[in-house]
Amino acid sequence: MTTDTSPPAFQVVNTIDLVSTRDSKIISVSVYSGRAEITRLFKFNVKTGQNQLNIVGLPRVLDKESFRVEGRGAATIHDVTISSITSPPVPTTSPALDSLLAKKKQDEKALARVQKSLNSLETYLKSVKAQHLDVSKLQEVVREYDTTAGELDDKVTELEKQLEEADEAITEERKRLAGPTGNEKLNLKATIGVFADFEGEIKIALIYAVSRATWSAGYDIRVDMQAKEKPISLIYKASINQSTGEDWDDVPLTLESAAPTFGVGVPVLTPWTLSVYCPEIYFKKRALPTAPMPMMSAPPPPPPGPASAFISPQIPTSWSMETEIQYRGLQVSSKGNVSATFGVPGLISIPSDGEGHNVTIVKLSLDADMSWVCVPKKDSRVHLKAKIKNASEYTLLAGNASVYVDGSFISKSEVPLVSPDESFDLPLGLDPSIRMTYHPLSKKTSQSGFYNKSTVYTYSQRITVHNTKSSPPGGGTDALKIKVIDQVPVSQDSTINVKLVQPSLVLPNAESTGTVSSAAGPGEKAKLPPPVKVSSGVVATWDGADEVSLGQGQEDVDVEALGREGRLCWICSIAPQGKVDLVLQWEVSAPLRTDITGL
Structure with missing residues (x-):
């Protein structure tokens, strides 16, 4: 009995060479701030058994940590590697190139000969003299x-075309x-091992992140001052x-508003x-103590795996309905928020030109409270x-805004990061x-006191506000609300006393009108002082306290800081064609012959 001990035949690996930009289609792009995630779909035929897929022409800015492969079909993905292509020396010549260069040289010489002939003909014609030429032969010469x-001209035209x-x-x-792959920006190569159960077509999707791609928000904001409701039209754009x-x-x-982060962990305090400070000479006289062992810093967080870099792209439904190619011994999941x-x-x-390409995300109609300051x-x-x-429901990202009021361009502005309902x-x-x-x-000076004489300076400032509008904004009946901000000086010396006379504002927890330097006592909780009615439609308050009436709670206002810098404001409700006079009066007192700086 003869036993066949020969080893089994070696299985030949089927090699498949593809060019990324030629043999695939981008089916999804997600653009983040500073990065983008690309999904490329390849369709190709495999043979039963081992297949090696070589894909060249992937971008150099590809993040290798983010690279992953998904597939559909009766096959198994064995291994995936990414490598840079070392461009071989580009051949400088070939038989076809040599032939073309030789033909070009012949045509250049032929063109030079024809042009020389034209020049000789012109020279001959110029050299002909009337006394040397029979008149009867002039027509024949011409x-x-x-x-x-x-x-010769026809030959020149033909030779120039040939060149x-x-x-x-x-x-x-x-x-x-x-x-x-002559483009130096596309010099990465992916090698993928695929074991196919049987011969046929399969689909492979490459998902990877790239840098040098970004988007930024921009806005066109149009304000209709005559609109009663939702006067703001905000056009949300992306570049x-x-x-x-x-x-x-x-x-x-x-477009994704999330900013992916890599390797960011909670900071560790050292x-x-x-x-006690000791001079250097102290250490020369005494033995140095043993230095403590340095603390070991926390190891840096490991780089995120490919699955955690981005969310899964939106792949067509027909793709997800097919049998998924499984990784050998590895189940991959890529989900995130x-x-x-x-x-x-x-x-x-x-x-890929580095230029901004604008698209409109959404057009929003929003309410707004107008104010004049x-x-x-x-x-x-x-x-x-x-x-x-x-x-x-949209988060407005920080970006530049072009502002138009009643159809006219007014200014360039900045929109901050704004969440919904903010x-x-x-x-x-x-x-x-x-x-x-x-x-x-207006300034007046007087003296007070009998034994301890003081100099008192009384200042008075008048402000006139005139609303020349013929009707209120939005066509309503409400008067216009205008905020006027001014200030009184603040004393930084105990011998100088500043007293606010008009309007008669009180500092938080001060018991009476008067000194701007009064304050709440130790352990006392400052209370928001009420506004002071100056006249019909006009109230005065410390600058910042008016924010409570604009929708902020008292806890959002630093009550103890109110008036500390002497700033106050009037809130004036002025009807169309109306006029209001505001008066600010204060006193500054100091010992006689005191030289006060700042007045």
Whole structure:
């Protein structure tokens, strides 16, 4: 009995070579701030048994830690590796290139000969003298010149065309010699081992993150001052740019407001010790103590695995219904949470040019509280502001805004990061229809006291506010609310006393009108002082206390800081064509012949 002890035949590995940009389609792009996640779908045939898939032309800015592979079909993924392609020396010549260069050289010489012939013909014609030429032969000479010159011109045209064609052919041949991955930005290679149960077509998706791709928010904010409700029209835009090396042609694109972080952990406090300072000479006289062992710092957090870098892309339903190619001995899951995702409708193309490409995310109609603010001591112009509430489900990212009021461009502004149901302030420029007059300061000096004489300075400042509008904004009947901010000096010396006379504001926990330096006693909790009614439609309060009436609670206002810097304000309700006079009066007293700095 003969036993066959020969080893089994070696199984040949089927090699499949693909070029990323040519043999695949991008089916999903998720753009983050500073990064993007790409999903590329490949379809190819495998043979039963071992197959090695080589994919070249992947972007150099690919994050290898984020790279993962998903597949559909009766096969198993064995291993995945990413490597850089060391570009081989580009061949400088080939038989075809040599032939093209030789043909170009021949055409250049032929063109030079023809041009030389034309020049000789012109020289001959110029050298002909009337006394040397029979008049009866002049017509024949001109005819011969015209025929010969025309033939030479045709040759010049033909040779120039041949040279252009030769240049194009040489360029194409050199591109061919450089290979399909001649783009230096696409120099990564993925090698994937696939064991197929039987021969047929399978699908492989490569999912990877790339840098040099980002998007930023921008806004067009249009304000309709005559609208009764929702006067703010906010157009939320996104500017997308990328220079990854691969073009995104007709891709479904989503914008992510989450900012992926890598290797960020809770900070660890290092020991904070105190000791008595000893001069250097002390250590020369005494033995140095044994130094304590240094504390070991916490090891850096491990880099995130490929599955934790980004959420799974939106893969078509038909893809998810097919049999998934399993990893050998590894079950991969990639799920995470993000703060907001914006899907761009339809398909979009973003070339790798580093330029911003704008798309509109959404158009929102929002409510706003308008307010007019002026600091006439510094600038008599009145500023218009809007407190806008984000009543949408969208998170507004920080970005630049172009502001239009009643169709006219007013200013460039900044929108901060705003969550849903959160409000933000937006400056809307200047309103010239509100006139502010800051009259000259009035000053009086007097003396008081019999034994301890003091000098008393009394100052009076008058401010006139004139609303020249013909009707209230929004066509309503409410008067306009204007905030006027001013200040009185604050004493930093115990011998100088500052007393606010008009308006008669009281500092938190002060028992009477008077000194700006009064304060709550030790252990006392400061209480918000009530506003002071100055006249019909006008109240005065410390600057900052008015925020309570604008929707903030008392806990959001630093009560103890109110008036500490002498700032106060008037809230004026002024009807159209109305006018209000405001008076600020204060006294400064100090011992006689005291030189006061700052007055």
